[in-house]
Amino acid sequence: MSEKIKISEAPEGHAGPGFFATSLDSVVGLARKNSIWPLPFATSCCGIEFMSTMSSHYDLARFGSERLSFSPRQADLLMVMGTIAKKMGPVLRQVYEQMAEPKWVIAVGACASSGGIFDTYSVLQGIDRIIPVDVYVPGCPPRPEQIIEGVMRIQDLIGKESVRRRNSKEYQQLMEEYLVK
Numbered sequence: 001m002s003e004k005i006k007i008s009e010a011p012e013g014h015a016g017p018g019f020f021a022t023s024l025d026s027v028v029g030l031a032r033k034n035s036i037w038p039l040p041f042a043t044s045c046c047g048i049e050f051m052s053t054m055s056s057h058y059d060l061a062r063f064g065s066e067r068l069s070f071s072p073r074q075a076d077l078l079m080v081m082g083t084i085a086k087k088m089g090p091v092l093r094q095v096y097e098q099m100a101e102p103k104w105v106i107a108v109g110a111c112a113s114s115g116g117i118f119d120t121y122s123v124l125q126g127i128d129r130i131i132p133v134d135v136y137v138p139g140c141p142p143r144p145e146q147i148i149e150g151v152m153r154i155q156d157l158i159g160k161e162s163v164r165r166r167n168s169k170e171y172q173q174l175m176e177e178y179l180v181k
């Protein structure tokens with residue numbers, strides 16, 4: 001095998017001749033975190049930074065995330081990039097609801113995270129007012145390196161998430177708080 005090809009590190013476990021034992025959480029986490037299918041919900045300038053992040057120079061494909069999905073049902077990472085007007089809020093929520101579990105959300109840039117410079121009646125002051133957010137990427141706009149950092153933080157979360165989390169009472173409660181169906 002070429003030395004240039006890197007493979008993911010094996011999870012912690014017990015190895016012996018002809019066997020390797022580890023936890024189900026570790027194996028599922030390893031598979032999930034290296035095969036994220038992002039749905040780019042880009043409404044303005046931060047989306048342009050994301051285009052750069054996807055391009056050959058920054059190459060998000062290195063993280064197993066090159067397969068963008070514009071269909072919510074085939075995506076597990078919602079990346080919200082840009083100013084979200086209040087009128088757009090119900091659309092964003094519907095996209096989130098259409099994504100199958102397990103799913104994660106990154107708010108990319110100041111607008112998605114907090115409304116940014118648009119402290120005005122028509123702009124949603126952060127998408128976490130309508131959907132739960134896992135990682136916030138600061139900046140106006142964030143550089144591609146920051147967006148990659150956000151994806152890596154999501155990978156950390158995904159890799160450590162228990163397969164039981166989505167059925168837990170705490171998670172159900174979180175969804176109820178956001179009135180997510």
Ligand code: SF4
Pocket residue numbers: 044045046047081082083109110111112116117139140141142
């Ligand atoms: S955070 Fe800045 S760069 Fe990003 S969408 Fe808002 S105004 Fe544009």
